[in-house]
Amino acid sequence: MPHINLPTEFPGIRSLFMFRPETAAPLNALVQTLLHNPHPTLSAGERELIATYVSRLNTCKYCCSIHGAIAQHQLGNNAEIVKQVLADPETAPISNKMKALLKIASKVQSGGKNVTETDVELARKEGATDIEIHDSVLIAAAFCMYNRYVDGLATWQPDNDELYDKMGEQRAREGYLTPPFKVISH
């Protein structure tokens, strides 16, 4: 049961966006910019993987599921990569640069000051640019916010792969600025 009176036809963060549209706008603008808009070097799929990975570290079911689904659709409907990154980035079929950026993201998740110069050096060795390091840190930080928001108000977080897939496909295609669809009661 959510801690406040939320509309029941929307799962997770969507119910919060409907409850408080004034804060929904900047929250969606942030994720639109970070994860969906064109990026000089990181694909949308790579950026969504960072978001999904951090959400798993924070054990936020809704965020991990939805961003895993969006990542999958951004990566040509490749569910395997997402599964492997969540299980162990070190052995996943991703670039060494992505592995180093995910390490930075996990350090941020545990605490900003845990990111060391060595972590950053390792990423630079694999070709990471300032913008990539900046965005990895900010995506990780932002998901430490979104995860706490979604869990902190005890939103409804369904166990419905088909639903996440449908929402993931919508967001991968449309970005974050279009309205959510209603979900028939649970």
Place this chain on the structure above:
Amino acid sequence: MPHIELPQNVPGIRSLFVFRPETADPLCQLAQTLLHNPHPTLSAGEREMIAAYVSNLNTCKFCTNSHSAIARHQLGDDTAVVKQVLADPEKAPISDKLKELLKIAAKVQSGGKNVTEADVELARKEGATDIEIHDTVLISAAFCMYNRYVDGLATWQPDNEELYDKMGAQRAREGYHAGSIK
């Protein structure tokens, strides 16, 4: 030394806003909405104290000092209250409702799932509304983001009370969209 090449002489999060203006906009809009814009029941000073309190729990110097200063200016420059809230909200001269909201904020900081129904009940007993509970959770969550952003890139975080006071006065007066002081 920051982990990336940031403009010199621009402190904390401000250097990051200069570096990446595209993300600065929504980040500033979020703070503007949560902390500065008119609120049905929570004063700007109360909301800034939640932000400063969480930043202190996250041991982020720049954010704690900045938002303490903004809180002071929003509350009419009452230095003692903010310091007391950071030290121990239970003993601070604030409402029981705000004490309960700060407890919720602390739970969020440690992890969203740590907020219990009992925490929320206690806040409701003191008159907290749905919007107040929502905003408290979101302010706390947001500062778990801002603090990690500022520390995660190792931005320059000065120990200059006068500077924080000046920035605090500006933000309290103008909100979060004005250009920064150099």
